[in-house]
Amino acid sequence: MQHLSPDQDDSQTVDGGLIPGQPDHPAFSLRFFDPSPIPVVIAVPHAGRKYAHGLLERMRHPAFATPRLEDRYVDLLATRVAAETHAALLVAHAPRAMVDLNRAADDVDWDMMNQPPADASGDRALAGGRTADRGWGGKGGTMQRARSGLGLIPRRLPGLGELWKRRFEHHELDDRIAGVHQPYHAALGQMLLRVRQRWGSVLLIDLHSMPPLPAPNGAERAPEFVIGDRFGAACGGELIAAAFSHFAQGGRLAAHNRPYAGGYVLDRHARRHEGIHCLQLEIDRRSYLEPRLVEPGDGFEDTVRLLVGLVQKLAAVAAELGGEAGSARWRMAAE
Numbered sequence: 001m002q003h004l005s006p007d008q009d010d011s012q013t014v015d016g017g018l019i020p021g022q023p024d025h026p027a028f029s030l031r032f033f034d035p036s037p038i039p040v041v042i043a044v045p046h047a048g049r050k051y052a053h054g055l056l057e058r059m060r061h062p063a064f065a066t067p068r069l070e071d072r073y074v075d076l077l078a079t080r081v082a083a084e085t086h087a088a089l090l091v092a093h094a095p096r097a098m099v100d101l102n103r104a105a106d107d108v109d110w111d112m113m114n115q116p117p118a119d120a121s122g123d124r125a126l127a128g129g130r131t132a133d134r135g136w137g138g139k140g141g142t143m144q145r146a147r148s149g150l151g152l153i154p155r156r157l158p159g160l161g162e163l164w165k166r167r168f169e170h171h172e173l174d175d176r177i178a179g180v181h182q183p184y185h186a187a188l189g190q191m192l193l194r195v196r197q198r199w200g201s202v203l204l205i206d207l208h209s210m211p212p213l214p215a216p217n218g219a220e221r222a223p224e225f226v227i228g229d230r231f232g233a234a235c236g237g238e239l240i241a242a243a244f245s246h247f248a249q250g251g252r253l254a255a256h257n258r259p260y261a262g263g264y265v266l267d268r269h270a271r272r273h274e275g276i277h278c279l280q281l282e283i284d285r286r287s288y289l290e291p292r293l294v295e296p297g298d299g300f301e302d303t304v305r306l307l308v309g310l311v312q313k314l315a316a317v318a319a320e321l322g323g324e325a326g327s328a329r330w331r332m333a334a335e
Contacts, residue, residue, distance in 0.1 A: 016187055018179040019094045021052030027180040030187050032088035038315040039199035040087040041191055044207050045101035047075035050093045065163050069096045071209040078207050080304045085311045088191055099176040101184050102263040103152045112155055114167050192276050200322025201275040203314055206265045210282040223255035228262035228280035234270035235277045242317045246310050
């Protein structure tokens with residue numbers, strides 16, 4: 001990491017990582033207060049818009065593919081919410097088209113590469129030795145997402161087909177992992193530990209946006225939010241209950257784990273029994289974008305206010321989960 005500087009509101013911003021093909025742009029920015037005033041960290045892995053010219057030139061339909069891969073402008077929501085709540089905020093600038101930060105580093109479709117690695121198994125997943133040697137991480141190496149076209153480097157999209165004009169070289173994959181994936185997750189892990197150390201407990205909100213969902217059979221409307229906790233493995237039930245209560249009080253419909261239960265970010269960082277709780281929050285893009293789902297719309301400010309209230313409510317619960325030290329700090333902050 002580099003470029004540590006105080007901002008006017010006494011927060012600090014750390015830029016880190018390196019986007020291949022754009023040496024002047026960091027892969028992510030982390031903004032936080034020290035000490036942390038609330039036990040919440042917000043992360044936005046899929047809203048990056050720093051597209052290197054070489055990346056766009058390599059895509060078959062960049063004007064159509066890039067917006068569909070992005071969690072369009074959800075980083076603007078997160079920035080406003082973090083500014084009002086003083087939650088720590090980690091935002092990726094590297095685009096998902098380059099590397100998907102919610103995928104394990106071994107979740108690679110090797111048919112996208114000029115040659116599979118020498119130690120790849122029959123299904124082209126990375127062997128355990130390579131994972132350990134590179135420090136790439138990942139749980140299980142199932143390759144399910146890679147085969148569906150949405151692995152570490154997205155390969156295809158429904159309605160568009162193949163995204164790339166030609167295959168990749170291995171050094172390009174290595175550069176993306178070393179420059180973006182590894183430092184992003186290292187920064188996130190360190191921030192979660194720092195906040196947990198102060199409060200006894202910490203909540204990560206991994207923030208995403210989703211295309212409109214179909215209404216369930218017999219229902220009048222579709223869920224506007226999906227809360228994912230890996231079916232209870234990643235987050236305490238008290239926090240999930242508080243999130244649903246908040247949305248219900250606001251008259252907003254939320255679903256639990258379906259169709260989005262959370263991905264690699266939760267698998268890697270959640271340690272709920274050690275006080276590190278993680279949830280993934282998906283937001284219907286109609287909630288904050290205009291009808292074309294391209295630019296911020298009339299619902300943007302209402303969504304900011306709703307999320308500010310959510311963070312404040314969940315911060316109180318997370319503080320209580322941190323034991324007496326967390327509860328005492330929260331009471332002092334409220335006074």
